[in-house]
Amino acid sequence: xxxxxxxxxxxxxxxxxxxxxxxxxxxxxxxxxxxxxxxxxxxxxxxxxxxxxxxxxxxxxxxxxxxxxxxxxxxxxxxxxxxxxxxxxxxxxxxxxxxxxxxxxxxxxxxxxxxxxxxxxxxxxxxxxxxxxxxxxxxxxxxxxxxxxxxxxxxxxxxxxxxxxxxxxxxxxxxxxxxxxxxxxxxxxxxxxxxxxxxxxxxxxxxxxxxxxxxxxxxxxx
Amino acid sequence: xxxxxxxxxxxxxxxxxxxxxxxxxxxxxxxxxxxxxxxxxxxxxxxxxxxxxxxxxxxxxxxxxxxxxxxxxxxxxxxxxxxxxxxxxxxxxxxxxxxxxxxxxxxxxxxxxxxxxxxxxxxxxxxxxxxxxxxxxxxxxxxxxxxxxxxxxxxxxxxxxxxxxxxxxxxxxxxxxxxxxxxxxxxxxxxxxxxxxxxxxxxxxxxxxxxxxxxxxxxxxxxxxxxxxxxxxxxxxxxxxxxxxxxxxxxxxxxxxxxxxxxxxxxxxxxxxxxxxxxxxxxxxxxxxxxxxxxxxxxxxxxxxxxxxxxxxxxxxxxxxxxxxxxxxxxxxxxxxxxxxxxxxxxxxxxxxxxxxxxxxxxxxxxxxxxxxxxxxxxxxxxxxxxxxxxxxxxxxxxxxxxxxxxxxxxxxxxxxxxxxxxxxxxxxxxxxxxxxxxxxxxxxxxxxxxxxxxxxxxxxxxxxxxxxxxxx
Numbered sequence: 001x002x003x004x005x006x007x008x009x010x011x012x013x014x015x016x017x018x019x020x021x022x023x024x025x026x027x028x029x030x031x032x033x034x035x036x037x038x039x040x041x042x043x044x045x046x047x048x049x050x051x052x053x054x055x056x057x058x059x060x061x062x063x064x065x066x067x068x069x070x071x072x073x074x075x076x077x078x079x080x081x082x083x084x085x086x087x088x089x090x091x092x093x094x095x096x097x098x099x100x101x102x103x104x105x106x107x108x109x110x111x112x113x114x115x116x117x118x119x120x121x122x123x124x125x126x127x128x129x130x131x132x133x134x135x136x137x138x139x140x141x142x143x144x145x146x147x148x149x150x151x152x153x154x155x156x157x158x159x160x161x162x163x164x165x166x167x168x169x170x171x172x173x174x175x176x177x178x179x180x181x182x183x184x185x186x187x188x189x190x191x192x193x194x195x196x197x198x199x200x201x202x203x204x205x206x207x208x209x210x211x212x213x214x215x216x217x218x219x220x221x222x
Numbered sequence: 223x224x225x226x227x228x229x230x231x232x233x234x235x236x237x238x239x240x241x242x243x244x245x246x247x248x249x250x251x252x253x254x255x256x257x258x259x260x261x262x263x264x265x266x267x268x269x270x271x272x273x274x275x276x277x278x279x280x281x282x283x284x285x286x287x288x289x290x291x292x293x294x295x296x297x298x299x300x301x302x303x304x305x306x307x308x309x310x311x312x313x314x315x316x317x318x319x320x321x322x323x324x325x326x327x328x329x330x331x332x333x334x335x336x337x338x339x340x341x342x343x344x345x346x347x348x349x350x351x352x353x354x355x356x357x358x359x360x361x362x363x364x365x366x367x368x369x370x371x372x373x374x375x376x377x378x379x380x381x382x383x384x385x386x387x388x389x390x391x392x393x394x395x396x397x398x399x400x401x402x403x404x405x406x407x408x409x410x411x412x413x414x415x416x417x418x419x420x421x422x423x424x425x426x427x428x429x430x431x432x433x434x435x436x437x438x439x440x441x442x443x444x445x446x447x448x449x450x451x452x453x454x455x456x457x458x459x460x461x462x463x464x465x466x467x468x469x470x471x472x473x474x475x476x477x478x479x480x481x482x483x484x485x486x487x488x489x490x491x492x493x494x495x496x497x498x499x500x501x502x503x504x505x506x507x508x509x510x511x512x513x514x515x516x517x518x519x520x521x522x523x524x525x526x527x528x529x530x531x532x533x534x535x536x537x538x539x540x541x542x543x544x545x546x547x548x549x550x551x552x553x554x555x556x557x558x559x560x561x562x563x564x565x566x567x568x569x570x571x572x573x574x575x576x577x578x579x580x581x582x583x584x585x586x587x588x589x590x591x592x593x594x595x596x597x598x599x600x601x602x603x604x605x606x607x608x609x610x611x612x613x614x615x616x617x618x619x620x621x622x623x624x625x626x627x628x629x630x631x632x633x634x635x636x637x638x639x640x641x642x643x644x645x646x647x648x649x650x651x652x653x654x655x656x657x658x659x660x661x662x663x664x665x666x667x668x669x670x671x672x673x674x675x676x677x678x679x680x681x682x683x684x685x686x687x688x689x690x691x692x693x694x695x
Contacts, residue, residue: 002306002307002308003304003306005308006306006308006523007290007291009519009524009526010286010287010523010526013524013525013526013527013528014286018287018288019285019288024288027285027288027289027470028292031292031435031470032436034471034472035473037274037278037473037474037477038267038270038271038274040265040271040480041266042265061489061493095507115507116507116508119421135490135491142503142506142508144506147506147507147508148450148454148508148509149454149455149508151450152447152450152451152454153451170476171476174472174473183300183437183439183497184503185498185499185500185502185506185509186454186496186498186499186509187496187497188494189491189494189495189496190493190494191489191490191491191493191494193493194445194447194494195445195446195493196409196445196446197375197445198358198359198362198375198377198378199382199385199405199408199409200249200378200380200381200382201250201253201375202405204406204409206410206413207358207409207413207445207446207447208356208413208417208446208448208451209446209447209450209451209493209494
């Protein structure tokens with residue numbers, strides 16, 4: 001069998017057979033320990049510093065940010081953003097409990113559909129599991145209430161993140177993921193809108209994913 | 223596309239004479255280096271993180287058999303299937319089998335150098351399946367039937383007119399009168415065309431930058447989002463990757479990610495870094511139903527325990543080629559290899575055999591820049607030197623060169639004679655060339671004087687002057 005052949009060839013190179021049981025146990029313990037390697041200073045900030053750095057980095061990477069006192073301010077923030085960008089007020093919203101609580105009835109002009117994005121949806125509203133201050137990164141693990149297509153298909157992605165969920169470094173986000181159980185099927189770390197520099201080394205936004213990324217930071221609890 | 227490096231010398235000359243390529247190189251070269259340096263300067267811990275990265279990869283490779291086993295078991299536990307492939311042929315056959323079982327007509331592809339290495343596209347086409355590259359750079363190359371010239375900027379050698387020309391030639395359904403006012407129009411057209419392909423594809427093939435043993439996850443890094451669409455929309459996701467990409471856990475992967483994008487594009491983090499683990503879960507509203515990993519060896523296990531083991535640390539960032547004066551002069555196609563530049567000059571002789579690729583380890587001035595920017599500190603010049611030794615041992619150079627090298631070595635091992643000889647030559651040439659200051663022609667130096675003059679020495683050799691200086695101090 002190929003597995004045995006490849007493992008055998010590696011072991012011949014390492015000039016040994018399978019590792020003894022005690023060494024295997026040591027490696028298993030190393031793996032399960034989730035030891036953190038060097039975390040840069042910018043990935044170790046306090047709560048206020050984290051939110052400020054996160055917002056600064058989202059903007060540096062060509063995203064935009066709005067800070068809202070609570071989720072009830074969402075409909076107004078979304079409609080005014082879309083109006084400013086000259087985008088039709090129609091959004092597909094991930095069926096996440098936090099997003100289902102948003103009082104969209106306040107804005108009857110805004111067309112809202114809960115579910116999975118299709119190629120025809122121009123704007124999505126997604127829920128972020130966490131933000132990472134270190135590089136202004138959103139953490140979007142797949143789940144029934146957080147479809148992956150909503151991160152990718154629409155031209156404009158609006159993402160809600162709670163200020164308390166903005167963590168210092170990637171490792172914090174993976175600890176938080178593990179607290180929730182098994183590794184999700186798909187975990188996207190998203191830093192800014194889609195882009196390509198394949199044509200003459202010149203950066204253009206909106207290659208295959210969203211051309212615009214707008215992040216709503218919710219300061220208080222909803 | 224399977225390639226061969228035998229014609230390197232001729233191809234290098236062609237590359238240097240290609241005005242379009244030289245324009246592209248002149249545009250890209252300073253940018254790559256500048257962006258990386260800026261990213262490094264923004265992160266005071268960068269140097270320390272390189273050492274961390276070296277440690278992680280060395281640990282993984284020293285226990286590669288163990289971690290690959292753990293990884294494969296974890297993939298199977300999450301409902302995926304691992305296809306172990308010793309050779310490129312095994313890997314091609316494994317992908318075809320998966321595509322056939324899925325009844326696939328069209329497959330979309332995220333950017334993957336391993337699929338280039340095994341010549342997957344040509345093979346699928348020959349078997350009636352249409353592969354469509356979705357990375358913008360790979361897409362244009364597929365239209366033009368060219369191999370990539372760079373591992374992260376595959377089409378940077380093309381100029382805008384060539385993009386427009388190829389799009390007009392291939393996108394026949396669109397109006398021939400349309401105008402591309404700016405680069406963005408080219409991008410928008412590709413996005414529109416590929417969107418339809420994404421939605422119609424039966425199988426999506428991606429590569430992997432890292433594999434995580436503990437969770438059985440594969441990790442891709444892209445800026446366009448094409449890799450994510452490739453692996454999210456079709457019913458079947460196939461990861462084509464190689465054995466040296468495995469690391470123990472997520473923390474190890476995250477540490478490597480901190481040096482990857484900074485070394486590659488000079489971004490702090492690429493736009494999309496995605497961890498995939500198995501197929502669609504209960505209640506999921508999207509995602510592939512099947513998840514396969516085609517795990518390729520193709521000679522890599524043979525590097526373990528040899529002087530080339532360090533090469534297995536490579537995370538394919540392309541910093542070495544971005545800073546290489548030879549790559550910068552001849553471009554990527556000259557190498558005739560899947561992997562160009564310094565890392566390719568070490569890897570290609572392994573993949574193609576030193577007989578076919580013996581020119582590549584010589585395509586270096588040994589300036590050492592590649593090693594100095596490598597995020598995992600691979601001693602690239604040293605590894606190229608190992609290949610040069612093997613080339614010499616196997617008598618792969620022309621007879622005149624072997625004799626020349628042998629003669630030089632004979633003198634070099636006899637310092638007194640060597641110094642006398644060089645001194646005589648320096649003084650002699652100095653006298654002969656005193657009038658004009660240079661030589662337009664010199665016996666045995668035709669390779670030099672054909673393209674430029676040889677300056678006449680002005681006095682004694684360095685060594686003689688140094689000795690003189692030390693005596694009079």
